Amino acid sequence: MRRNLGLTLVEMMIAMALGLFVLGSVLGVFVASSSSVSHTGQYNQLQESARLALRLMKEEIAQAGFWGELTGDSLNLGSVQVLAAVGNDCIGDGDNNGSLPGQRGHFRFLWAYRQTASPKMTCAQEALEGSHVVQxxxxxGPAQDIAGLDSNRYYLLANASRGVLFAGDTLPVPTLTQGRYWEFQHRVFYVERRDDGVPVLKWRQLYVNGGMVEEELVEGVETLQLRLGVDSTGDGAVDSYILPDLLSHEQWEGALTLVSVSLFLVVRGVEADPLAQQTLALTLPDGTLSFDDGIPRRLFSATVMLRNPVLSLRGQL
Known part of the structure; x- marks a missing residue:
């Protein structure tokens, strides 16, 4: 009679133990690999968010105070005729700090401050405290053809001696001898926390319909700060870096030569990461920020040279 072959109970238990060991090892490798992929993905996203945010802000700051043919002059009611008004405007501290030039004071084409419990700008009430607001x-450019004007935008028509500021729906469209049409834009950058708790970089930009309209730009930007590079000797080089809040109203209104702006962004991931540094301290111009929530963060910075560096009283009424 032929004997049946099979596994004994001991052999089955040994096989099961070996199988569980192998399965545990495989699962451990899978979990570690998954965590590593998630960790790498979050940091890649940080890099991409920072790159986009810095590119947007650098482009705007580098062109601050560009007025087409009137570049180098301060926009004021002596050289520029204003044929428009702005509803839901974004008004900041100072005598002449709205979207369009006013009756008195230096027209601030570049201005920033540190957000506190008492906001200094009407359109950035919800900006995160400790972060900076930049307008x-x-x-x-490029200069526009009269047939291509957008009725929902504002425009500066300028030649070498004078200009006209008007809304794109103005009829008849203003004209100037040897004048060119440039879109006129006022943008305010700030950081705000969404309802889901994730901080985002936003701006408000100028439209005819709606005034200063809020738009979300980049997710994960948690802090925005900047320093102003000041030339105090007239040689075109930066002699010192100053925080915006250290400038008095008189300095903002008076002769001040800004050569560059240094930007600092803290960008974070969307969730905690066990592989990230659990406690973190980041040193910014306005102080050190500490975190202990395990959410990955990085500090990014860039310096922008101003195309039109001089803030002055030239041409002021």
Whole structure:
């Protein structure tokens, strides 16, 4: 009679133990690999978010105070006729700190401050405290043909001696001898926390319909700060870096030569990461920020040279 072959109970237990060991090892490798992929993905996203945010801000700041043919002059009611008004405007501290030039004071085409419990700008009430709010006003190129004007935008028509600021729906469209049409834009950058708790970089930009309209730009930007590079000797080089809040109203309104702006961004991931540094301290111009929530963060910085560096009283009424 033929004997049946099979595994004994001991052999089955040994096989099961070996199988569980192998399965545990495989699962351990899978979990570690998955965590590593998630970790790498979050940091890649940080890099991409920072790259986009810095590119947007650098482009705006570099062109601050560009007025087409009037570049180098301060926009004021002596040289520029204003044929428009702005509803839901974004008004900041100072005598002449709205979207369009006013009756008195230096027209601030570049201005920034540190957000506190008492915001200094009407349109950035929800900006995160400790972060900076930055506004930029400029003409945007290329020059427009009269037939291509957008009724929902504002425009600066300028020649070498004078200009006209008007809304794109103005009829008849203003004209100037040897004048060119440039889109006129006022943008305010700030950081705000969404309802889901994730911080985002936003701006408000100028439209005819709606005034200063809020738009979300980049997710994960948690802090925005900057320093102003000041030339105090007239040689075109930076002699010192100053925080915006250290400048008095008189300095903002008076002769001040800004050569560059240094930007600092803290960008974070969307969730905690066990592989990230659990406690973190980042040193920014306005102080050190500490974190202990395990969410990955990095500090990014860039310096922008100003195309039109002089803030002065030239041409002020």
């Amino acid at each position: 930029i006003k400029r003409a945007m």
